[in-house]
Amino acid sequence: MKDLAGARPEPAFEITVDGRPVSVLPGQTVGAALHAAGIRSWRTTRFGGRPRGLFCGIGVCFDCLVSVNGSPEQRACLLVARAGDEVVTS
Amino acid sequence: MNAYDLVVVGGGPAGVAGALTAAQAGLRVALLDSGARLGGQYFRHLPASFHASREGMLHHGLDRFVRQSGTLERLADLRLGHQVWAVTRQEELLAVHAVMTSDGPHGHPVELPVVLRTRALLIATGAHDRPLPFPGWDLPGVLTAGGAQALLKGNLVAAGRRVVVAGTGPFLLPVAAGLARSGTRVAEVLEANGGLGLAGHPWLALSKAGEAAGYAATLLRHRVPYRTRHAVVAAHGERELTHVSVARIDRDWRIRATRTVECDTLAVGYGFVPQIDLATQLGCDTGHDLDGSPIVTVDASQSTSVPGVYAAGEPTGVGGAVLSELEGRIAGLAIAAELGTPPAGEPPAVPGLLLRRRTRLRAFARALQQAYPVQDGWQSWLADDTLVCRCEEVTLGAIREAQRLGATDARSIKLLARPGMGWCQGRMCGHAVACLAGQAPQPPRRPLAQPITLGALERISDDKPN
Numbered sequence: 040m041k042d043l044a045g046a047r048p049e050p051a052f053e054i055t056v057d058g059r060p061v062s063v064l065p066g067q068t069v070g071a072a073l074h075a076a077g078i079r080s081w082r083t084t085r086f087g088g089r090p091r092g093l094f095c096g097i098g099v100c101f102d103c104l105v106s107v108n109g110s111p112e113q114r115a116c117l118l119v120a121r122a123g124d125e126v127v128t129s
Numbered sequence: 130m131n132a133y134d135l136v137v138v139g140g141g142p143a144g145v146a147g148a149l150t151a152a153q154a155g156l157r158v159a160l161l162d163s164g165a166r167l168g169g170q171y172f173r174h175l176p177a178s179f180h181a182s183r184e185g186m187l188h189h190g191l192d193r194f195v196r197q198s199g200t201l202e203r204l205a206d207l208r209l210g211h212q213v214w215a216v217t218r219q220e221e222l223l224a225v226h227a228v229m230t231s232d233g234p235h236g237h238p239v240e241l242p243v244v245l246r247t248r249a250l251l252i253a254t255g256a257h258d259r260p261l262p263f264p265g266w267d268l269p270g271v272l273t274a275g276g277a278q279a280l281l282k283g284n285l286v287a288a289g290r291r292v293v294v295a296g297t298g299p300f301l302l303p304v305a306a307g308l309a310r311s312g313t314r315v316a317e318v319l320e321a322n323g324g325l326g327l328a329g330h331p332w333l334a335l336s337k338a339g340e341a342a343g344y345a346a347t348l349l350r351h352r353v354p355y356r357t358r359h360a361v362v363a364a365h366g367e368r369e370l371t372h373v374s375v376a377r378i379d380r381d382w383r384i385r386a387t388r389t390v391e392c393d394t395l396a397v398g399y400g401f402v403p404q405i406d407l408a409t410q411l412g413c414d415t416g417h418d419l420d421g422s423p424i425v426t427v428d429a430s431q432s433t434s435v436p437g438v439y440a441a442g443e444p445t446g447v448g449g450a451v452l453s454e455l456e457g458r459i460a461g462l463a464i465a466a467e468l469g470t471p472p473a474g475e476p477p478a479v480p481g482l483l484l485r486r487r488t489r490l491r492a493f494a495r496a497l498q499q500a501y502p503v504q505d506g507w508q509s510w511l512a513d514d515t516l517v518c519r520c521e522e523v524t525l526g527a528i529r530e531a532q533r534l535g536a537t538d539a540r541s542i543k544l545l546a547r548p549g550m551g552w553c554q555g556r557m558c559g560h561a562v563a564c565l566a567g568q569a570p571q572p573p574r575r576p577l578a579q580p581i582t583l584g585a586l587e588r589i590s591d592d593k594p595n
């Protein structure tokens with residue numbers, strides 16, 4: 040994968056998702072990091088209790104909302120992760 | 130603060146070309162984009178921290194775009210991470226209202242208000258994927274084609290391990306080819322239109338070689354089956370996608386036969402919706418693209434019906450990156466001429482050569498759109514309990530019920546059954562609801578082009594204009 044773009048990413052750091060560590064390459068969004076870690080469903084809908092995660096991937100659909108460091112309703116697909124971020128799903 | 134000559138909203142090919150052209154002509158220019166990097170959807174690229182030496186491999190024309198962006202950085206005020214939610218008129222000027230996400234105390238992201246005043250505005254807000262609803266389309270693992278592309282091009286993350294790419298339009302090819310080259314198993318590419326297979330792909334037929342041929346070759350090399358007149362008509366899984374129902378469909382997209390394909394990811398897209406909220410807020414005249422999408426009406430100089438407001442790229446009709454860049458350049462020249470600083474070494478008006486090129490590229494874009502219509506048969510894929518609006522969880526049954534109660538148009542359906550009233554403000558379901566109501570999609574009437582928090586609004590009222 041990295042070969043594809045000749046990428047030499049800087050060393051990974053960790054964030055936590057509901058307390059569990061997830062590894063992130065610097066510059067990746069929270070949503071991309073979760074998706075890459077195999078966490079693809081991180082929100083439950085209000086009425087039907089349906090699982091949701093990334094859909095549009097570009098900040099338009101609002102399906103990927105998470106709480107980050109206590110700020111609710113952040114779009115995971117837009118927010119660039121930083122070391123130590125505490126992500127809480129709902 | 131002094132007003133800018135030009136504020137550009139959107140940092141894709143159209144916005145960057147427009148801003149650069151105007152800045153090179155001596156105008157004071159600011160460009161705002163919601164992303165962390167310039168590029169928009171088409172030139173979305175990796176963060177610098179990836180040190181990607183061969184990133185051009187992922188994109189056509191990226192190297193040139195990056196050079197342009199570098200020049201722009203020196204000549205204009207670049208404001209990334211800014212979401213523009215409204216533009217208002219303030220006497221002779223326009224006020225561009227944005228929120229910028231920044232670090233608050235304890236690392237909380239907080240939204241800070243920003244207002245820029247300007248003599249002219251260029252709307253280069255691009256487009257987003259147009260999904261169609263089908264049973265299970267809200268299961269995690271179902272992504273828009275653009276979403277899969279954003280993961281790969283912006284994060285170097287493959288959308289899944291075994292992916293089906295489906296929908297209609299030329300965009301499916303780069304998405305599938307990118308995934309295949311990243312080592313992802315692309316199980317199938319399903320194009321709902323056409324009948325001639327990859328070799329007869331209208332994009333290939335229209336453009337002699339180049340980009341499309343490259344994608345086609347990649348798919349062949351990775352032995353990815355490309356099937357026309359096929360669609361994913363349902364997605365299945367408990368909490369995540371595990372398989373899809375693939376149907377052979379007729380010309381009207383009615384199901385002929387179905388089979389099951391295992392996959393953990395579906396990347397699906399049925400064309401694009403131009404983002405024209407800012408233009409409709411300002412009262413710009415709109416029209417309809419060939420596929421019925423509302424678009425901003427512009428004249429030969431990319432000027433909208435509202436003085437000082439220009440638009441370029443997808444908001445004026447979906448046509449791809451090359452056309453977008455050209456339109457941005459034309460707008461930049463026209464704005465420079467309008468504001469009285471002819472660009473150095475070039476005549477002040479827009480050269481006829483550029484206008485003729487635009488005519489050619491627009492004809493090409495129209496031909497592509499004609500080759501990939503969305504046919505009404507998709508409506509027969511839905512069951513009564515299929516969600517049409519993901520945000521408010523409105524089913525097809527609820528929409529039909531609203532219609533039985535007398536809601537005949539999309540607007541009354543929305544008021545009665547609430548599709549399009551949630552977070553995304555109908556961006557995902559608006560096209561589908563209009564089709565279900567038997568109407569062409571109407572221009573958006575969103576008072577805010579971006580949802581913003583109450584906190585940010587409060588901070589705006591504290592922020593006395595200077």
Ligand code: FES
Nearest residue numbers: 096098100101116
């Ligand atoms: S995935 Fe659509 S807003 Fe994040």
